[in-house]
Amino acid sequence: MNSADAATGRGPVWLPANQPTQFYAGGGAIEALRGTGKARTEFGPEDWVASTTPRYGKQTDGMTKLADGQWLRDAVRAHPENWLGRAHSDRFGADPAVLVKLLDAGQRLPVHCHPSDAFAQAHMGSHFGKTEAWIIVGTPGEGGSVHIGFQEDLSSTTVADWVAEQDTAAMLSALNPVTVRPGDTVFVPAGLPHAIGAGVFIVELQQPTDLSVTLEWKDFLDSEAGGHLGFGYDVVLDCVDRSGWDADRLRSIVRHAEDASPVTDLLGPDAAGFFRAQRIRGGATLDASFSILVALEGSGTLRTEHGEVAVNKGDTYVFPYAAGPSAVDGDLVAIRCLPPEVSQ
Template sequence: MWLPANQPAQFYAGGGSIEALRGAGKARTDHGPEDWVGSTTTRYGMATDGLTKLDNGQWLRDAVRGHPENWLGKAHAARFGGDPAVLVKLLDAGQRLPVHCHPSDAFAQKHMGSHFGKTEAWIIVGTPADGGNVHIGFQEDLSESTVADWVAEQDTTAMLGALNAVTVKPGDTVFVPAGLPHAIGAGVFIVELQQPTDLSVTLEWKDFLDSEAGGHLGFGYDVVLDCVDRSAWDNDRLKQIVRHAESESPVTDLLGPDAASFFRAQRIRGGASLDASFSILVALEGSGTIRTENGDVAVNKGDTYVFPHAAGPATVDGELVAIRCLPPEVTL
């Protein structure tokens, strides 16, 4: 199923790169920096904001819940029920994002009433010409009191300066484990895979959010700061999560085994053979045809599609280059 842009309002600027990919007039450019593609996840505290609506007026979430094995396959449905267990976004950072992190599954279950935390990964698809900046993980081990003081004082200089500054270019990927503090720099455009929640602990809330409460989601910083990874991330550790994954192969695994229990992503090209799976497709370049057991689908640059597991195996013809986003790896 072809999907139009789905851009819930956000607190930060962006959207131009999403429109440039999708085509003029096909996306918001005013504070629409996130396109939630094939989303069955709502924004934090909202009833429907963030959900994808199908052409027939039904929420994709409700369609999947109604026929989970059709959409997700038997093994996935047995493990996760009617939840795809993945959220895909196009994210266009029109300005630097604040320093923040996300809770783990265990922390979210204990403190936030959520089955999922929010491990995520970034597939870099656009940056300024000389590369884009992202900030990932503290350079040194930090005490609980140090981080708490920075947050209380909203010491942006200290928080940002304590993180590792990393230059990324198109073709790079970054796996971001839960708890890892990070900030995405202005001009970085990504396909982002996440666990299906909108749980963010915003350490740097001043000048970004309306209130301090938005930073700790109403739970209090005394609670949520316990989810922050305060350990040192040296170059050896960073090399495990930041890598270059460019390849001319028909199918390239972009995120590797460490991410597979959370989500998976492939760069696919003409000649690819694809297994049956619920999947969300983001076409980055060219055009081509996805040939499934149920018929052929023409795909052009900027298109986004959701495919049910029941579509079966598929092949890719043409000059298409796309990102195929997949749920966690599950076997019976």
């Protein structure tokens, strides 16, 4: 596809790795997936795929640049109906309303959470908060460790004291330890405190912001201000979900979706208002939609109304709405990430 077609959103666009520097280590699993020499591993644990979202406090860092040098964000703004479809554009404007990352935790991530839409709008000047979801694609050994939600109801004073004292042991022991394996998915509502363990490799979908309230900032961030994003912990701790999450509640957000069907819905209806994800295989037929494709295994061909593209393990593509419906051939296994559900 020529650069003009790519920029105007008339066909699929292959994307190279896009790894902004982070505060934590990782990136080896991204390099292994994409192939030697295609990714950066020193403090490059996140690959922001088809990103129109910059890192917090930055102008363009984290955003995707097309082959012609144009930011994907600007291309979408110039041709929103081509890229996103009319119904999505009518609801969200020229914003895909989703951010997709490959995240390879080379070390345990700190305990943190993210604000809701309402909190972000009221306190942070952002239309979107940051509900997210994890599709587990790699773990060490027999499984990886994540920590999700407090085991019991906690007072605001207790949480504030832990943060003020940077009591890591208390924070971690208060969270539910959960073992995850490839094929599992975790839906993480805004406000839910969590930490991802070392060696867990995920495809992450989230609302298009970089808003994180880091409860455990010591030994991770340069300063306390980074933990509260400059708003103060007296403000941002109000976004933390301090309710208890028992086994039944956890089962509602941690799922196993191993399925050999051509198309498998991975996240279910609770996530559909924020983003959607499918595991696709050869034989799949796909509707027209803005989508981000991450190829995990094998190889194949995606045939669209305007031609076909070869997809191999490690490839990432962005598909505009105007590419139309498509069909998948071959032994390809991929994750197809989609924006919030709207009626076209």
